[in-house]
Amino acid sequence: MSQPIPNGMSTISPHLVCDGAAQAIDFYKKAFGAEEMARLAGPDGKLMHGCVRIQGSTVMLVDEYPNYGMQSPKTLNGTPVTIHIYVPDVDAFVARAVEAGATVSMPVQDMFWGDRYGVLKDPFGHSWSIATHQRDVTAEEIAQSMKSMDGAC
Template sequence: MSNPSASTHFAPQLYIPKGQTDIQFYINLGAIEIFCFRNDDGTIHVAELELDGAIFHVHETMSSTAIMDPSKLGAVTSIIGLFVPDVDAMMQKGIAAGAVEIDPAQDYDYGYRQGMFRDPYGHYWQIQKKIGLK
């Protein structure tokens, strides 16, 4: 992993329902757990994960952040765009790990191959690769 403090980058924070003890979906997707702080009862408070150099966090929903929990909101306000070398392989890995396919992978005239899935916590992931304009 490159030194994240040496460059500007995004690190999305995804909210998971309070009381979760397992974030295995993200590990099955290929993420490596950098750290995980747990509450006294063993539930996850916040974890930092890395997926092929892309850092992101999962955080339990708190009263001040409940509006950002897609499982409670019933909608999302952003989509995690993840660029990968093999869109189809990552789509398959996500679905095998428990994601729900929203859009199958396909090539688009604007020069991307993209597919989308929803993870078990309600977050939408657009898996993509630049392939060149048609």
Template sequence: MTTPPGFATVTPYMFAEDADALLAFLTDGLGGEVVDVVHRPDGCIANAQVRIGSACIMLSEASADWPAMPASYYLYVDNADASVARAVAAGGRLEMEVANMPYGDRQGGVRDRHGNIWWISQRLVDGPYS
């Protein structure tokens, strides 16, 4: 099996109305770095690749053939409190206050304006979930 450099075996691929705005949230709100963006002839995003930490996310403008579909993502960060605050400052809606969870994460939840939920988690223990 071969995957491109920087990609995982499973790579999230998002379709969104106003993909440019979601791309801005991924960078400004979640600290992502744009790797590449290809536009369609109409100027909309055909494919964007964004690196967030060690993960790559792909993104396209929704269309009749490929409609927008929100999802839920689990994002590990170094500081959950600061990361949730950053996501909210970039337009995300707080869904769950940051708190220590019984499974060893400090976690909060933010919904972006496209309906995706981001569970932003800071691992507090070194070990598996129990």
């Protein structure tokens, strides 16, 4: 009998629509140290399915197929979704991603909730928040920090 969750898959996995999914796989390998798990091209050469593992989690990819309602952030003029990754060294991770072609949306900085945190946009329009947890903070400490922000949050 097969497993309800296939071997090597996460229970929750983002499934990204990309304008250039094959190039996105190559970018994620270079920028994020992703491990390629699958690449299935259709008759037109576009990817019908791709899969990578980033920091132990699976991310699936597909090329745009507007006829099937699959549109990338580039076509949609942005995305409301940010994919979050915890890494051992956020500064090094972000530097490598920028060198590979990502752009910084929010520079890496120490945050009041205990993470060193920054946000990137990849060349395919997807948003990624990257963090290294530095210290444990209580809910009360977080609430107090937010009060002192004068509505900035």
